[in-house]
Amino acid sequence: MNPAQPTDQSQVVLTNCTVLDGRVVDGVDPVPDAAVWVRGDRIAAVGPRTEVLAEAERDGAVPRIDLGGAYLTPGLTNMHTHLSLSLPGSGGDTVKGMSPHELAFYMADGARRTLHCGVTTVRCVAEKDHADFALRRAITAGRVVGPRIFTAGQALVCTGGHGHESSDTMECDGADGFRRGVRTQVRAGADLIKVMISGGIAGEHESIHTRQLFSDELAAVIRTAHAWGRKVTAHAGPAVVIGEAVELGLDCVEHGYQLTEDVTARMARRGTALVPTLLVTRCKEFFDELGVPEWMQCRSLGAGPRHLEGYAMALAAGVEVLLGSDMPPFWQFEGTNASVRELEYMSEGGLGPARALYAGTLGPVRWLGAEADLGTVEAGKYADLVAMDGDPLADTAAFRGVRWVMKGGQVVRDDRAGWSAQ
Numbered sequence: 001m002n003p004a005q006p007t008d009q010s011q012v013v014l015t016n017c018t019v020l021d022g023r024v025v026d027g028v029d030p031v032p033d034a035a036v037w038v039r040g041d042r043i044a045a046v047g048p049r050t051e052v053l054a055e056a057e058r059d060g061a062v063p064r065i066d067l068g069g070a071y072l073t074p075g076l077t078n079m080h081t082h083l084s085l086s087l088p089g090s091g092g093d094t095v096k097g098m099s100p101h102e103l104a105f106y107m108a109d110g111a112r113r114t115l116h117c118g119v120t121t122v123r124c125v126a127e128k129d130h131a132d133f134a135l136r137r138a139i140t141a142g143r144v145v146g147p148r149i150f151t152a153g154q155a156l157v158c159t160g161g162h163g164h165e166s167s168d169t170m171e172c173d174g175a176d177g178f179r180r181g182v183r184t185q186v187r188a189g190a191d192l193i194k195v196m197i198s199g200g201i202a203g204e205h206e207s208i209h210t211r212q213l214f215s216d217e218l219a220a221v222i223r224t225a226h227a228w229g230r231k232v233t234a235h236a237g238p239a240v241v242i243g244e245a246v247e248l249g250l251d252c253v254e255h256g257y258q259l260t261e262d263v264t265a266r267m268a269r270r271g272t273a274l275v276p277t278l279l280v281t282r283c284k285e286f287f288d289e290l291g292v293p294e295w296m297q298c299r300s301l302g303a304g305p306r307h308l309e310g311y312a313m314a315l316a317a318g319v320e321v322l323l324g325s326d327m328p329p330f331w332q333f334e335g336t337n338a339s340v341r342e343l344e345y346m347s348e349g350g351l352g353p354a355r356a357l358y359a360g361t362l363g364p365v366r367w368l369g370a371e372a373d374l375g376t377v378e379a380g381k382y383a384d385l386v387a388m389d390g391d392p393l394a395d396t397a398a399f400r401g402v403r404w405v406m407k408g409g410q411v412v413r414d415d416r417a418g419w420s421a422q
Helices: 022-026 049-058 090-096 100-116 128-141 174-188 215-227 239-247 261-270 284-290 294-302 304-317 338-351 353-359 362-368 396-401
Strands: 011-019 031-039 042-048 064-074 076-081 119-124 148-151 155-158 169-172 192-196 231-238 252-258 273-275 385-388 402-407 410-414
Touching (some): 011 049, 022 353, 022 362, 042 049, 064 402, 076 338, 090 284, 100 119, 119 362, 155 174, 169 174, 174 192, 174 215, 215 231, 215 239, 231 239, 239 252, 239 261, 252 304, 284 294, 304 338, 338 353, 338 396, 353 362, 353 396
Parallel strands (some): 011 064, 076 119, 119 148, 155 192, 192 231, 231 252, 252 273
Antiparallel strands (some): 031 042, 064 385
């Protein structure tokens, strides 16, 4: 079979598997010797094999796929992706120099690789020239193979703010300017709003703790987005800026390089989630590959110990933490892809395998407000599923062994049939 052309099955029963999902943190046990009946793009039934087969067979002869004793979970959801990422350095310059047509093909290839590595949903948090909306439409129409996309469009920045050099941001100033920025992204089709409220590791003219929005500007972003039914996530490093944003109603923090116990306690009380992106302060191999300059590498890697301390504080406070790699989700890194490596770091940093499974599946889906359709292996949900030989409740590294991927009832990767994830 051609891996670019998923199988088209109106219905199928998946057998010889153990079914589990993020509800394990709520006491829902895995189902051994299970079966999943997929009809169309959704799950029709799931449970003990004999019961599901009997139900499916009452509906007529249904084809089966034997998963060979695999563990079957929902596909991963990566909450911090940039399919048009262009960091400082030669690799980023290549992306910046692409024509609109070249960029479209580049992002489509990234979307395919993302899906094949087991990430069935992404949240894009700054993409160039609104190309993400065209990509989302192409995937929905079936012209491109890729994950489900929730996107912020362009991130909002102050003039000269973090990321201003690229067309994946929109420069705004003053409360009125930032209100207009929110409405511009909503008009384009944004599912959420991303705002840069501090400096970061990729801006030579700034530092991580540089404040970049005043309170009236940030309040304008949050109030306007919420009025339109959109959540707001913020690129943010320093605790004082994050604390102010949380009190104004911020829904999510990206990175949180310099969190404190006081701020994480406030985040937990207010229900503000954290996407820690631990990879970005411990990825020299990735930076070298892209030719990232020394100043950025020093700033990033130097922030690593403090970054991990803040993450531990967030866990201790009970902050909801969610998977997000910042690196392209499919990027091969330290023996696996960036999405899995980030989840491993989260697990090893104190989250543990069960909570890591939740943080990579159901937790993100709940933040996105998509739990009616995604995030668990339940009847009525989209059949977005991955299979692996290891038990992810015993070791998060089991996701390194994903060998089979289904999205919307179509098998898009099957290693035993010789399909390549690359």
